[in-house]
Amino acid sequence: MTALIHARGLIKRFGDFTAVDGIDVDVQPGEAFGFLGPNGAGKSSTMRMIGCVSPPTGGVLRILGMDPRRDGPAIRARLGVCPQLDNLDVELTVRENLTTYARFFGIPRPTARRRAAELLEFVQLTERAGSKVEPLSGGMKRRLTIARALVNEPDLVLLDEPTTGLDPQARHLVWERLFRLKQQGVTLVLTTHYMDEAEQLCDRLVVMDGGRIVAEGSPRALIERHSTREVVELRFAAEDQGVFAGKLAGIADRTEVLPDRVLLYVSDGDDALAEVHRRALNPASALVRRSSLEDVFLHLTGRTLVD
Numbered sequence: 001m002t003a004l005i006h007a008r009g010l011i012k013r014f015g016d017f018t019a020v021d022g023i024d025v026d027v028q029p030g031e032a033f034g035f036l037g038p039n040g041a042g043k044s045s046t047m048r049m050i051g052c053v054s055p056p057t058g059g060v061l062r063i064l065g066m067d068p069r070r071d072g073p074a075i076r077a078r079l080g081v082c083p084q085l086d087n088l089d090v091e092l093t094v095r096e097n098l099t100t101y102a103r104f105f106g107i108p109r110p111t112a113r114r115r116a117a118e119l120l121e122f123v124q125l126t127e128r129a130g131s132k133v134e135p136l137s138g139g140m141k142r143r144l145t146i147a148r149a150l151v152n153e154p155d156l157v158l159l160d161e162p163t164t165g166l167d168p169q170a171r172h173l174v175w176e177r178l179f180r181l182k183q184q185g186v187t188l189v190l191t192t193h194y195m196d197e198a199e200q201l202c203d204r205l206v207v208m209d210g211g212r213i214v215a216e217g218s219p220r221a222l223i224e225r226h227s228t229r230e231v232v233e234l235r236f237a238a239e240d241q242g243v244f245a246g247k248l249a250g251i252a253d254r255t256e257v258l259p260d261r262v263l264l265y266v267s268d269g270d271d272a273l274a275e276v277h278r279r280a281l282n283p284a285s286a287l288v289r290r291s292s293l294e295d296v297f298l299h300l301t302g303r304t305l306v307d
């Protein structure tokens with residue numbers, strides 16, 4: 001099977017600054033693939049190269065088997081792009097945003113109208129079809145941007161931080177729609193700094209930090225490889241944090257002391273918490289949870305994903 005995205009040693013520099021530092025990526029048809037990393041990791045710079053709007057400084061990049069340096073327009077015609085900031089046309093109605101965009105791809109008017117109706121139904125905006133974009137909520141605008149990205153029936157959909165800035169309810173609605181697309185076999189490539197988004201949506205992902213890929217795999221495989229089954233999160237009064245952290249030795253496979261909490265990486269959280277209590281340490285709060293991609297990131301980089 002030919003990879004829809006094939007990158008080897010891909011580099012993006014801005015002057016002396018290297019934003020993407022030699023990454024290797026392959027995305028197969030039907031996959032939901034993610035770039036997970038904190039702000040500044042190089043995710044958007046990578047997406048912009050994949051979207052053929054920013055030329056690579058070095059390395060190999062093939063999109064849909066073509067070379068962005070040579071075949072940019074042909075590639076772009078087969079991509080659906082949902083940029084980080086909504087760039088909808090506020091002068092137009094919701095429906096017109098789709099039909100006008102369809103015209104850029106040379107889609108005949110009747111087809112554009114039919115497709116717009118289907119897509120508005122899909123993103124649950126049919127009732128707003130005739131209204132202007134401005135009064136829509138952030139979640140509605142994002143859903144419209146996703147609908148717009150689907151107008152040309154793309155082979156590959158690129159989503160740059162699809163739920164950044166949305167409230168939890170709006171995020172879930174976007175996730176639900178993206179999940180539907182994934183089920184339909186649409187290839188999705190997304191960037192995110194939300195580990196729950198990556199866990200929910202991505203079949204496979206790369207963790208990026210400082211322009212490099214620091215780990216690659218399915219969310220489950222990454223957690224199994226780089227974390228323990230459970231985590232105990234302990235919070236102590238600020239003045240006690242250092243003292244207590246010293247008394248936790250030997251309880252966990254690994255202990256992380258963060259400014260606001262101590263994390264114990266263990267196979268059995270309840271056992272570990274019982275031992276904390278046996279040592280007469282009284283945290284202000286204690287939580288046992290499963291390991292997440294946040295823990296993977298912390299382990300690999302020594303930093304939290306969202307600061």
Ligand SMILES: Nc1ncnc2c1ncn2[C@@H]1O[C@H](COP(=O)(O)OP(=O)(O)OP(=O)(O)O)[C@@H](O)[C@H]1O
Nearest residue numbers: 014017019037038039040041042043044045046193
């Ligand atoms: N046009 C540019 N000129 C100079 N530096 C840039 C440019 N675009 C991005 N950068 C820098 O490259 C680095 C990576 O940026 P990028 O936007 O790719 O990161 P990101 O992982 O997508 O983070 P974010 O979530 O903030 O978008 C950052 O340090 C950024 O300041």
